Amino acid sequence: MRLFQANHEGYGFEFSRREKELLFEVLSLYPLIPAAHHRLSRNPGPGDDENQKLLDESLAAHRQETRQRVRDLLANPRCFQAHGGGYGWLASRGEMEWLLQVLNDVRVGSWLALGRPSLPPPANLPSTPVALMHRRAMDIAGGFEMIFIAALDGEPPAPAV
C-alpha cells in the first residue's frame, strides 16, 4: 500500500487486492466499542446524569451515521478504482479523519473484547477463534491508522515500483 497523491484533491492510496480485503475486513467489524463505554465524568455530581444522557444520545447518533457510511463504502466497491497493479482510493481529509475514527473503534473495541491486555500483547496467540479475530483486527486497524496518519502528517507520495 502506498500514498501516490497528496494535494488539494485529496489523498490517493494504492492498495493491493489483499490490502483492500484487509481494510474491508476491519471496517466491516464496526462498531465494536460498547455503547455505554464512554463516560462524561469519573466523578459525576448532581445533574450529571442528564449530561451523561445527552452525551450517550449524541454518541449513538454519531455511531449510527458512521455505521451507515461504512456500509455505503463497503457496498460501493467502485470507490476503489483500478490503479497501477491494484486499487486506487481517493479520500478527502474529512474522510480520512472519519476513517481513523472507525479504525480506532475497531482497535479499541478489540482490545476491550480481549480483556484489556497489556501491550504489546503476549507472543502466544489467543486460543479461541473470536479472540484470534479480535487480536488480528486490533493489529490490522493499528497498521492502517499509522499509514493514514503519516499521510495526513505530510508524508510525501511514494513513487510507483
Added chain:
Amino acid sequence: MAARSQPEVLPGIGVKPDPTAAPEHGYLVICWDDPVNLMDYVTHVFQAVFGWKKTKAETHMLEVHTRGRSVLIQADLEKAEFYVHQLQKYQLHATLERAGR
C-alpha cells in the same frame, strides 16, 4: 496533579488570553491513558480536535503516556462537553471534571 500546559507568554503583553479558560470555575477536560491507543494517533487527535501545533500535542500525549492523564483545557461546561465528545468520537478516554476538585 496540576498537569495543565504552560500558558503562552507574548513579549510585552503577558499571558495570552485563552478563550476556553474559566479561571476560577469551570471544567477540566482530561485525557486518560489507554495503552491501546497509538502515540501518533493520540497526537494526531489532539491536533485535529484542538488545532494545536504538533509540539504541543506531543507534550500532552507524552503526559498521558507517562503520567496516566493530561489536563487538556479548562473551559465552561458547554465547551468542555463539546471537546469531550470530540475526543470520544476518536475513541480516546476523555472525561470532564469540575475544576478545583
